[in-house]
Amino acid sequence: MEALNGTIKVDGSSTVFPITEAVAEEFNKLHPGVRVTVGISGTGGGFQKFTAGEIDISDASRPIKDSEKEGAGAGGVEYIEIPVAFDGLSVVVNRANDWVDHLTVAELKKIWEPSSIVSRWNQVRPGWPDREIQLFGPGTDSGTFDYFTEAVIGKEDASRPDYTASEDDHVLVQGVAGNRGALGYFGYAYYQENAGRIKAVPIDAGPGPVPPSEETINNGTYAPLARPIFIYVNKESLKRPEVREFVRFYLTEGIRLIPQVGYIPLPSEEYERSLDAIG
Amino acid sequence: MKRRARREKDRIFKLFLVLALLAGVAALLLLLEEVLRKGLPWLDFRFLTSFPSRFPEQAGIKSALAGTLWLLGLTAMFAIPVGVGAAVYLQEFAGRNRPTAFLQLNISNLAGVPSIVYGILGLAVFVRALALGRSVLAGALTMSLLVLPIIIVAAQEAMRAVPGSLRDAAFALGATRWQAVRRVVLPAALPGILTGIILALSRAIGETAPLIMIGALTFVPFVPAGPLDAFTVLPIQIFNWTSRPREEFRLIAAAGIIVLLGVLLTMNAGAVWLRNRYQRRSES
Numbered sequence: 001m002e003a004l005n006g007t008i009k010v011d012g013s014s015t016v017f018p019i020t021e022a023v024a025e026e027f028n029k030l031h032p033g034v035r036v037t038v039g040i041s042g043t044g045g046g047f048q049k050f051t052a053g054e055i056d057i058s059d060a061s062r063p064i065k066d067s068e069k070e071g072a073g074a075g076g077v078e079y080i081e082i083p084v085a086f087d088g089l090s091v092v093v094n095r096a097n098d099w100v101d102h103l104t105v106a107e108l109k110k111i112w113e114p115s116s117i118v119s120r121w122n123q124v125r126p127g128w129p130d131r132e133i134q135l136f137g138p139g140t141d142s143g144t145f146d147y148f149t150e151a152v153i154g155k156e157d158a159s160r161p162d163y164t165a166s167e168d169d170h171v172l173v174q175g176v177a178g179n180r181g182a183l184g185y186f187g188y189a190y191y192q193e194n195a196g197r198i199k200a201v202p203i204d205a206g207p208g209p210v211p212p213s214e215e216t217i218n219n220g221t222y223a224p225l226a227r228p229i230f231i232y233v234n235k236e237s238l239k240r241p242e243v244r245e246f247v248r249f250y251l252t253e254g255i256r257l258i259p260q261v262g263y264i265p266l267p268s269e270e271y272e273r274s275l276d277a278i279g
Numbered sequence: 280m281k282r283r284a285r286r287e288k289d290r291i292f293k294l295f296l297v298l299a300l301l302a303g304v305a306a307l308l309l310l311l312e313e314v315l316r317k318g319l320p321w322l323d324f325r326f327l328t329s330f331p332s333r334f335p336e337q338a339g340i341k342s343a344l345a346g347t348l349w350l351l352g353l354t355a356m357f358a359i360p361v362g363v364g365a366a367v368y369l370q371e372f373a374g375r376n377r378p379t380a381f382l383q384l385n386i387s388n389l390a391g392v393p394s395i396v397y398g399i400l401g402l403a404v405f406v407r408a409l410a411l412g413r414s415v416l417a418g419a420l421t422m423s424l425l426v427l428p429i430i431i432v433a434a435q436e437a438m439r440a441v442p443g444s445l446r447d448a449a450f451a452l453g454a455t456r457w458q459a460v461r462r463v464v465l466p467a468a469l470p471g472i473l474t475g476i477i478l479a480l481s482r483a484i485g486e487t488a489p490l491i492m493i494g495a496l497t498f499v500p501f502v503p504a505g506p507l508d509a510f511t512v513l514p515i516q517i518f519n520w521t522s523r524p525r526e527e528f529r530l531i532a533a534a535g536i537i538v539l540l541g542v543l544l545t546m547n548a549g550a551v552w553l554r555n556r557y558q559r560r561s562e563s
Contacts, residue, residue: 007509011494018523021498022333028500037509038498039413040519041491049494169524193524261333262524 005033006242012039012046012059015087015143015187016229018261020059023254027246034242043143047232053077056237057247060230061087061143078235082274084250086264088188088217089148089225092198094180099128102202102209105224108152111135111183116160121181135163136175136184144187151224173198188212188226189262217264228266238278251275314540318533326534330500331516335527340535343516345502346415346495347484347542350512353419354426354483359476361423362430366472369431370438371460390428397425398492406493413494416506421489426479433475437468470554477550484543487514513539 010020017040024036041049043060050058051071064072064081072079091108093100099121107125111118111133121128138145140157150156166172169190176182177197191200191212202209205223216222231250237243251271258265329339365386373379401421411417441464449459465472490512497519499511513535520532 009509011496014522017497017519018333021331024498025332025500035501035509036498037496039494039496041494168521170526170529187524189524193526257333 003033004031004242004245006035006240008034008036008057008237008243008246009055010036010038010057010059010231011041011049011055012057013043013061013143013229014040015043015061016059016084016231019085019229019254019258019263020057020231020250022257022261023246023250026253026257027249030249031242031245034246036246047071050079050232050234051075051077053234053236056234056240056243058232060232061147061227063230064232079232080235080238080274080277082231082233082247082251082277083228083266083270084231084254085229085258085266086217086226087229088212088222088227088264089144089151089185090188090191090212091183091185091201091203091225092176092191093184093201094176094178094182095197095199096180097182097199100183100201102204104204105152105206108203109154112137112149112159113153114158114160131181134175134179134182135160136172136182137163137165138169138172138186139165139167144185147227148185148225151227187262188217188264192262214259214264218267226264229263233278244278247278248275251278314533314536317530318535318537321531321534322537326531327538331498335525335531338520338528338531340513340516340538342499342502343511343513343535344538344542346499346510347512347539349415349503349506349510350419350422350490351480351484351542351546353416353506354422355476355480357420357423358426358430358479362427362475362479363434363472365427366431366434366438367460367465370435371456371464386428386431390432394425394486395488395492397421398489400424401489401493412507413496413509414507415503415510417493418490418495418510418512419506421493422483422486425486425489426483429479429482430472430475433478434468434472437471437475438464440471441467466557469557473550473554473557477547480546481543484539484546485514487512487518490515513542 010024017038020038024038027034027036038059039046043062046055046058046060047064047068048071049055051068052075091103110116111124112135118124119133120130121133122130124133137148137159140159145159146156149159153159164175169186172184172186173190173194176184177194191198200212202211203222203225204210207221210216210222212222212225217226220226231247233243233247238247251274255265255268255271326339327344328341329337330342332338369379369383373382398421401417401424405411405417405420406413411420445463445467446459449463454462495515496509496511497515499509503510517532517535517539520528520535523529
């Protein structure tokens, strides 16, 4: 194998960062001559640099927006969109909570919408105990917050304000584990790390309750709280052998690394399709 | 009777002052205890000489530490001569008139500008217009702008405290203004100027927002080889570790904080040593 060298610049979403970091770390062991740098300017910040042609690859926790597509057109940047993994959200309750068997999306909305006055469990569903409900969730700067409000309320950033908010997911785990009447939500990776201390709630979006798991997120039944995350590759950069090799490595060896950092791989046909696309 | 009441008041006031001091110290000790307890077991030679990794056992601080040292070195190189120079001009050469007062007011105001604004400026000027890219040089220039007002104000303050009689004595001996500044005022003001420099660099070492703005990266598996290389710094690396789901990352974040404190203390100790040396010399 010919020795590769050069620099590959990656920037974008902090949600995708752990995957790209893991891939870059392993890639570096194989190709010590290639320097891969990864930044976390956020999905929007990453696209800004990407469409200006300043970076080779953009990490994105959502598809590119139309306004960003226009920016790419103006900058003369052509790109390929590659879905790399699933990111799931978990709705969790205290381990001693023995009444919640599942929640419907409508019930979630009733609890979390901006005008919500729900303060006790029996207001959510008759028959549930008359016990105070303590709410925990990420702060408004978090991508998880944007995603949850969009998926459950139907409008990004629309949420009741009176809940315990923290940008630090460990604080949320602590809060839910310590309060019997607690309800919270955060990234699936955090639930997985703390599965012994809290309970994930199956979500019913119509066809019946589905618990979050690798399988249900992968086959798309855990809706609407699972989403694909992407990398965007500049076509011009892709002509460089080190970038091409990196993306190929991402889609082959990278899959093995995705569960290690708490995300869920896509069905393998997806990766094969992307591999075909980069040629 | 009256006298006793006054003494009583005196005692109560003293107690209040001691409590105020203890509150600050206690918070600091609590913080130190927490960080040391969590971080010390992880702090070893391997940690200092490894690059970031997704495995906490393999992750290290090498590129962030090197980036911070690069950034501090370059920032000091730009900000100290320019800052002290500006202060000397304003304090010793500029006339006491309206334009000077206007300049002075603006410098004091600059010290209060939020750091992210400097980041935006750095992105537009250094990264894009001067095409330095997201390099450690662009970062250091941005940081220099950020800490300049601190250095200027502190250096001016220090020079103002030098007794006018010393200047007059130099002039009486036939010294020019520059000679008086170089041989008399600057040496006498040096301890105060050094204090300003310590404060300025201590601020630079902890700043994150402007560096993220200009594009300091998070995963950098190499040490910058030149001023135009990409870089990361300790606060960015520490922040990234604290936001990871695995508990161990928070422990190595604590170890990273100890390294940051170590760099800060070493730097301050060096400056205090220099200050004491010059203080003795100017007194003798």
